[in-house]
Amino acid sequence: AQSVTQLGSHVSVSEGALVLLRCNYSSSVPPYLFWYVQYPNQGLQLLLKYTTGATLVKGINGFEAEFKKSETSFHLTKPSAHMSDAAEYFCAVMDTGRRALTFGSGTRLQVQP
Amino acid sequence: DAGITQSPRYKITETGRQVTLMCHQTWSHSYMFWYRQDLGHGLRLIYYSAAADITDKGEVPDGYVVSRSKTENFPLTLESATRSQTSVYFCASREGERRNNEQFFGPGTRLTVL
Numbered sequence: 621a622q623s624v625t626q627l628g629s630h631v632s633v634s635e636g637a638l639v640l641l642r643c644n645y646s647s648s649v650p651p652y653l654f655w656y657v658q659y660p661n662q663g664l665q666l667l668l669k670y671t672t673g674a675t676l677v678k679g680i681n682g683f684e685a686e687f688k689k690s691e692t693s694f695h696l697t698k699p700s701a702h703m704s705d706a707a708e709y710f711c712a713v714m715d716t717g718r719r720a721l722t723f724g725s726g727t728r729l730q731v732q733p
Numbered sequence: 734d735a736g737i738t739q740s741p742r743y744k745i746t747e748t749g750r751q752v753t754l755m756c757h758q759t760w761s762h763s764y765m766f767w768y769r770q771d772l773g774h775g776l777r778l779i780y781y782s783a784a785a786d787i788t789d790k791g792e793v794p795d796g797y798v799v800s801r802s803k804t805e806n807f808p809l810t811l812e813s814a815t816r817s818q819t820s821v822y823f824c825a826s827r828e829g830e831r832r833n834n835e836q837f838f839g840p841g842t843r844l845t846v847l
Contacts, residue, residue: 624775626775629773652832652833654836656838661841662840662841663823663838663839663840663841664776664823664825664838665838666835666836669833669835671832671833672833710775710776714832716832718778718781718789718791719764719781719783719827719830719832720766720778720781720791721766721776721778721836722778723768723775723776723777724775725773725774725775726775
């Protein structure tokens with residue numbers, strides 16, 4: 621069975637600072653990994669995904685993530701935080717059988733002015 | 734409207750009542766899913782469907798029933814609501830078998846069981 625662990629339920633950064641949200645996964649097969657963002661009272665929006673190929677993946681809104689097989693990690697980064705980045709972020713791994721997603725518990729990002 | 738919609742967006746009900754949450758998608762995606770979102774748990778899969786008339790349990794199916802008579806609709810029914818089913822429910826859909834196909838989410842239904 622696959623699982624996802626997100627370290628830090630809350631992360632606070634200053635505007636302009638580096639954003640780093642951590643995600644570790646467990647999977648018995650080569651994983652397909654996703655980051656989603658959820659703004660207040662909204663559904664989930666895909667930020668980026670890793671399937672195969674290049675391990676550094678670029679997404680929307682300046683976010684990127686690097687797949688590191690040796691560390692079983694898929695951390696999300698953004699060089700410079702913006703106030704509009706304040707949201708909840710979910711890391712997820714694809715369930716190969718059901719095509720469903722297994723989510724981490726989420727990280728709420730707060731951006732201080 | 735194109736996309737995936739859920740209704741109602743907000744629902745308050747009482748313990749023991751039956752409640753149905755609706756989900757409709759316009760893309761004719763084969764796969765549809767129901768998740769619930771609870772603080773500290775992220776999203777957990779309740780039920781999923783690979784095609785019309787094909788449904789199967791996810792991780793937390795107890796107390797829920799689904800059906801899928803048409804490709805575009807995937808209603809979720811709480812047969813006898815309990816307080817532990819107070820949650821935000823998200824419907825999602827994706828196309829086909831390819832693992833890298835994106836899963837699209839509806840706006841959610843916030844359900845409160847008193």
